Amino acid sequence: MDIRQLRYYCTIIEEKQITKAAKILHMAQPPLSHQLKLLEEELDVTLVHREGKKWEVTEEGKILYKRAKHLLQGLEETKREIAEVKEGIRGTISIGTSSICISHLAEHLSSFHKEFPDVYIKMWHGDTHYLEELLQQNKIDIALLLLPVEETNYETIHLKDDPFVVVVPRQWESKFSGTTISIEEASKYDLLLGRRISGKGMYDHIINAFHQHNVHPNIVLDCPEISTILTLVATGMGITIIPRSEIHQVYEEKLKVLQFSDPFLDTQPAVVWLKDKYLSKAAKELIKKLRDKQSAH
Numbered sequence: 560m561d562i563r564q565l566r567y568y569c570t571i572i573e574e575k576q577i578t579k580a581a582k583i584l585h586m587a588q589p590p591l592s593h594q595l596k597l598l599e600e601e602l603d604v605t606l607v608h609r610e611g612k613k614w615e616v617t618e619e620g621k622i623l624y625k626r627a628k629h630l631l632q633g634l635e636e637t638k639r640e641i642a643e644v645k646e647g648i649r650g651t652i653s654i655g656t657s658s659i660c661i662s663h664l665a666e667h668l669s670s671f672h673k674e675f676p677d678v679y680i681k682m683w684h685g686d687t688h689y690l691e692e693l694l695q696q697n698k699i700d701i702a703l704l705l706l707p708v709e710e711t712n713y714e715t716i717h718l719k720d721d722p723f724v725v726v727v728p729r730q731w732e733s734k735f736s737g738t739t740i741s742i743e744e745a746s747k748y749d750l751l752l753g754r755r756i757s758g759k760g761m762y763d764h765i766i767n768a769f770h771q772h773n774v775h776p777n778i779v780l781d782c783p784e785i786s787t788i789l790t791l792v793a794t795g796m797g798i799t800i801i802p803r804s805e806i807h808q809v810y811e812e813k814l815k816v817l818q819f820s821d822p823f824l825d826t827q828p829a830v831v832w833l834k835d836k837y838l839s840k841a842a843k844e845l846i847k848k849l850r851d852k853q854s855a856h
Contacts, residue, residue, distance in 0.1 A: 560601055562634065565627040567594050568606070572624045575614055598623075632697055636837035652841040655683040655690040655702040658785045659753065659761070660828045662804040663718055664703050667848050678841045686783045688757040694833055700842040706827040709758055713831040716850050720825035721802040723765070725817040728795045732815055739820040746774045749797030751788045754781035761826065765800055768824050789814065802826045 567584060571591070574580040581588045599606050606620035616624065656664055668680065683690070683699050690702040691709055706717075725740050727748075746769060754762035762781060769776045779797055782788050785805055792799050793813035806816050830849050832838065838846070 564594055564598055568598060569627050572616060650839055651679040651681055653681045653699040655693050655699040657686055657704050659705055659802055659805055660703040663828050671845050671848060686755040687760055688755050701830055701832040703830055706829050712834050714834055716830040716853055718828040718853055720827055721804050722825050723800050723823050724803045725798055725800055726792055727798045727815050728792055729813050729815050730795055735817060740817040742772045742821045743774050746776045749779040750776045751780045751791055751797050751799045752778055753785050753788060756783055764824055
C-alpha cells in the first residue's frame, strides 16, 4: 500500500464510480480497477460491493477512506509547511464567509493584502451550514459565520455582537416617520427573511423573538442570500430584519433602516477554524489581525 494507491482509492470512493474516477485521474479504467483489487487483496477484505450498477462501500472501506484522507491531508500540510519555511509568507489562504459576516472581514482583508501582497486569497461563500461542511472537508482554512455551529471541534474568536434592524422600502417612507418600529407593528407587514440551507439560525431566532412577544410575523419569503432579500425589499415586496452591519451605502436611496423600539436580538458573528489543523503562516497572520481587532473593543 502506498500514497498513490490511497489517492486512487479516495478518488474512487468520492466519485462512487471507477469510470468517473479514472477520468479525473487521467488514467484508463482497467488499471484503476486493478489497483482497487490489489488493495483488497493486501488487506484481505472487500472495500466496495459492486453488483452491476449498484455500489456500496463496506464498513472496512469506510474506515480505510477516513484514514487515507487523514494521511493525504497530513502529507499536503507537511508540503505546505516545508514550502513556507523556504518561501516565507506566500501561497494561498482559503476563507469562507456568509453574506451576513462579510462586512466584518472586508477591512481586515484589505490591510492584510497590503502587508502580505504575495498571498493569494480564495473566497468561499455560503451559509453557516455550508461553511461548516467546507471546514470539515478541509476546503477552507477559516470561516466567518454566525453562531451557533453544529460541530464542536473548533477554535473560535467571538466578534462584536451585531443588533438586528428592520429594513423597509424607501418608497414606504411616509408610513414610517420616525426611526424606530415596534415588534407588533413590524408583524403587520409582509416579511422576507434570511434562512440557512440547513440547521437552525437567524430565521428561527427571529420567529422565536416574535412569539415571545405573542406576535406572529407574516413571512412570505425566505432565502439564504441577504443581497437578494434587500433587492426584493427595495421593489416594495415587503420588509426584512437583518444585522445592522449589512446595510451598505449602495442601498441608501432605496431602503430605510429602523431600530427596534422593543428589546430584540443580536447576531453573534465569529471566526472559527478546526482544532489541531495545520494553519499556514498567512492564515495565522489573518487570525491574529482579527483577534487583535476584537481585543481592542
